[in-house]
Amino acid sequence: MNTAEDTLSAILACYPQKEQQEQILRAYRIADDAMKDKLRENRHPFIEHPLGVARIVAEDIHLGYESVIAVFLHETIRFYPEVTQSLPKGAFSPEIIDIAQSLNKIAAIKPKETRLEAENYKRLIVSYSRDPRVMLIKIADRLDVMRNIELLPKTSQERKVTETMFLYIPIAHQLGLYSIKTELENIFFRCTEPEKYREINNKLKATAAEREELLNAFLIPIKRKLSEAGMKVTYKQRTKAAWSIWKKMQKQDIPFEKVMDLLAVRLIIDTPADSLEKEHELCWKAYSIVTDEYRPDTSRLRDWISKPKSSGYESLHITVQFRGDIFVEVQIRTRRMDDEAENGHASHWAYKGIKEEKGLTPWLQSVRNILESDNRNDYEYVSRFLSEDVFVFTPDGELRRLPKGATVLDFAFNIHTNLGLKCVGATIDGRPASIKDRLSTGQVVEIKSGKNQRPSPDWLNFVVTSKARNKIKLKLKEEELKKAATGRELLERRLKNWKMELPDEDLTILCKKYKLKTISDFYAAIADEKVDIMDVKSYISRKQQGEEEAAAIPSSQTPKDNAGNKEAAGAAKDSSTDDYLVIDGKLSNVSYKMARCCNPIYGDEVFGFVSVKDGIKIHRMSCPNAARLIENYPYRIQKVRWKETSTTSSFQTTVKVITDDSAAYSSVIKTVTDFGASLRSSSMTPRAGRSAGEFDIRMQIFVSSNSVLDKIISAIRKTRGVLSAVRISK
Numbered sequence: 001m002n003t004a005e006d007t008l009s010a011i012l013a014c015y016p017q018k019e020q021q022e023q024i025l026r027a028y029r030i031a032d033d034a035m036k037d038k039l040r041e042n043r044h045p046f047i048e049h050p051l052g053v054a055r056i057v058a059e060d061i062h063l064g065y066e067s068v069i070a071v072f073l074h075e076t077i078r079f080y081p082e083v084t085q086s087l088p089k090g091a092f093s094p095e096i097i098d099i100a101q102s103l104n105k106i107a108a109i110k111p112k113e114t115r116l117e118a119e120n121y122k123r124l125i126v127s128y129s130r131d132p133r134v135m136l137i138k139i140a141d142r143l144d145v146m147r148n149i150e151l152l153p154k155t156s157q158e159r160k161v162t163e164t165m166f167l168y169i170p171i172a173h174q175l176g177l178y179s180i181k182t183e184l185e186n187i188f189f190r191c192t193e194p195e196k197y198r199e200i201n202n203k204l205k206a207t208a209a210e211r212e213e214l215l216n217a218f219l220i221p222i223k224r225k226l227s228e229a230g231m232k233v234t235y236k237q238r239t240k241a242a243w244s245i246w247k248k249m250q251k252q253d254i255p256f257e258k259v260m261d262l263l264a265v266r267l268i269i270d271t272p273a274d275s276l277e278k279e280h281e282l283c284w285k286a287y288s289i290v291t292d293e294y295r296p297d298t299s300r301l302r303d304w305i306s307k308p309k310s311s312g313y314e315s316l317h318i319t320v321q322f323r324g325d326i327f328v329e330v331q332i333r334t335r336r337m338d339d340e341a342e343n344g345h346a347s348h349w350a351y352k353g354i355k356e357e358k359g360l361t362p363w364l365q366s367v368r369n370i371l372e373s374d375n376r377n378d379y380e381y382v383s384r385f386l387s388e389d390v391f392v393f394t395p396d397g398e399l400r401r402l403p404k405g406a407t408v409l410d411f412a413f414n415i416h417t418n419l420g421l422k423c424v425g426a427t428i429d430g431r432p433a434s435i436k437d438r439l440s441t442g443q444v445v446e447i448k449s450g451k452n453q454r455p456s457p458d459w460l461n462f463v464v465t466s467k468a469r470n471k472i473k474l475k476l477k478e479e480e481l482k483k484a485a486t487g488r489e490l491l492e493r494r495l496k497n498w499k500m501e502l503p504d505e506d507l508t509i510l511c512k513k514y515k516l517k518t519i520s521d522f523y524a525a526i527a528d529e530k531v532d533i534m535d536v537k538s539y540i541s542r543k544q545q546g547e548e549e550a551a552a553i554p555s556s557q558t559p560k561d562n563a564g565n566k567e568a569a570g571a572a573k574d575s576s577t578d579d580y581l582v583i584d585g586k587l588s589n590v591s592y593k594m595a596r597c598c599n600p601i602y603g604d605e606v607f608g609f610v611s612v613k614d615g616i617k618i619h620r621m622s623c624p625n626a627a628r629l630i631e632n633y634p635y636r637i638q639k640v641r642w643k644e645t646s647t648t649s650s651f652q653t654t655v656k657v658i659t660d661d662s663a664a665y666s667s668v669i670k671t672v673t674d675f676g677a678s679l680r681s682s683s684m685t686p687r688a689g690r691s692a693g694e695f696d697i698r699m700q701i702f703v704s705s706n707s708v709l710d711k712i713i714s715a716i717r718k719t720r721g722v723l724s725a726v727r728i729s730k
Helices: 003-013 018-034 048-060 065-079 094-107 118-127 133-147 154-175 178-192 194-206 208-228 242-252 276-293 335-343 360-372 376-380 408-415 417-421 457-461 466-498 504-513 519-527 533-551 566-576 626-632 664-674 706-717
Strands: 233-239 263-269 296-303 316-322 326-334 389-393 399-403 423-428 431-433 445-449 581-583 592-594 606-610 616-620 640-642 651-659 678-686 695-703 722-728
Touching: 003 018, 003 048, 018 065, 048 065, 048 133, 048 178, 065 094, 065 133, 094 133, 118 154, 118 389, 118 399, 133 154, 133 178, 154 178, 178 194, 178 242, 194 208, 194 242, 208 233, 208 263, 208 276, 208 326, 263 276, 263 335, 276 316, 276 326, 326 335, 399 408, 408 417, 408 423, 408 445, 408 466, 417 423, 417 466, 457 466, 466 519, 466 533, 466 664, 466 678, 504 519, 504 533, 519 678, 606 626, 606 640, 616 626, 651 664, 651 706, 664 678, 664 695, 664 706, 664 722, 695 706, 706 722
Parallel strands: 263 326, 592 616
Antiparallel strands: 233 263, 296 316, 316 326, 389 399, 423 431, 423 445, 581 640, 606 616, 651 695, 651 722, 678 695
């Protein structure tokens, strides 16, 4: 009888029912016939691989006969998909076909960089395992591959070994498949550190008889005293695996002989049901017997009975000295505690520190239940987390994880911001797709971009990732600022041609007329032609005509002017309407202007300076030019003060912000507008001569008073990423 027949007989022996054996044989013959010409690297028939996997599934994991059938069908339709169409109708149940197809999806995964994306690949594998048996079969498949790793080419060996350590060993550990996990670790160790593996393995073999003799001798007085105390105890002996020993040697920087828990024994005590107090009493009694017999290392005492671990794990661990310099680890627990540790939520993988993932634990626990239960309903359990994420690939095999409902546009932004901003569509598994199309796990997505593409506010209606939303909002704001700059340049050029002026107070009036929030919005509306620039000209003309008519009224109906002083005539207008400064009585009709060097705001400490051409200019006391003017021209200094209330709606000032996060730009702009201030212009530039990543933001804004400005600056300083925010003169 050849090897294949031996293996097949061993598989059939696990399923004594004739009907089950017939279905297994039918699946095997289909696979054997389809793959009769397919060989492994050692020139043996490829059918040896599915036979090896099926035997592990049957003998080691103890799954039902359906899983064995799925193994044969998986390997068959993986290489010969046309076989699916030729299967006899009703030959195999739909659930078996689904398991086989899920295994095919996992087999198609080709991790680009396992070390960097291990968690994502692991979640992708699990997402294909809606039937928990899929994952168990895949672990069996990987074990057979690793048992025959030498058959693969060198490059394939390295990839399989890396995948095994970062993907399959953690999953096997979480599933409680400890013997399989240990075997996979040892094969990994043998492949990556062959010399160290041989050294440790040879030492274990050389000392095997000695260890067994030592443990038997160690337990003789313990068994006798526990029996005399009337305690029923089960004893489990173990020796650490080669890989586990090597890890401890590396972590503690010790030789093989110094590994303290190389010898370990577990005492499992039978106790009355539902008597927690009695359980604790018996555990501590056993502890006393052990430590009375052997000297304990109290620094290594672990009491997880008085205070169980957060996972629920309960046990007493103590290391004792035996025959001088031999150390033995003793674990003491009750039958209930042992069942909890092995099968409950405090299972071995949890207390050993393997990272527990939200939503994954209940699904993994359901797989454990399959190993211990014949209840068919267990197979129908589907983890809730499976619907929370989608996993898609780039054309070169890089895996990306996105939330459920993610679109092509979300995927583009996930790869790179610029690709998202220029995205015009994609191909999904080779077919065209729009930026709005939703993605599904396992798809290969290639983004298409266009150099003339621009983000639209409509994009915010269908993207789901925060990165995409934030980048779109920021770009839209930047586009609006560019439009505002274009509109402002256009208006200023026209005003210059018309020889007209448009003061800030008139800009504010026009904003209200067109129901625009800020002056920047007004400029952007001009650029978009939503505001006709000729309407602005008409407004200015009407205002100028009204002022000329007012100037023609007889002098008896107007305030007394200072004849021969053109600026004084203009001052009459200012002081009769929008005069928000009170000047010395003798000069009450003299015109004034806000000095551009410091841009005073209502509420600032100010003084007036009598200029030759522009009347009185109002400066802040903190103006950079103040000291020079006061010292050199004391006779031209005029005392001024603000009115008790300001009748002018806004004053222009400049704020400088330093940030180490370019994303803070939009938050800073929002803060300004949230306080009702108008933004005239803004810019963000990298800081010259500074460390990479720092930016200068400069904004010209209109505020009603310095108290409002103080509130704005205070709020900006609290914005994430902002290093400083100050008011500057220009």
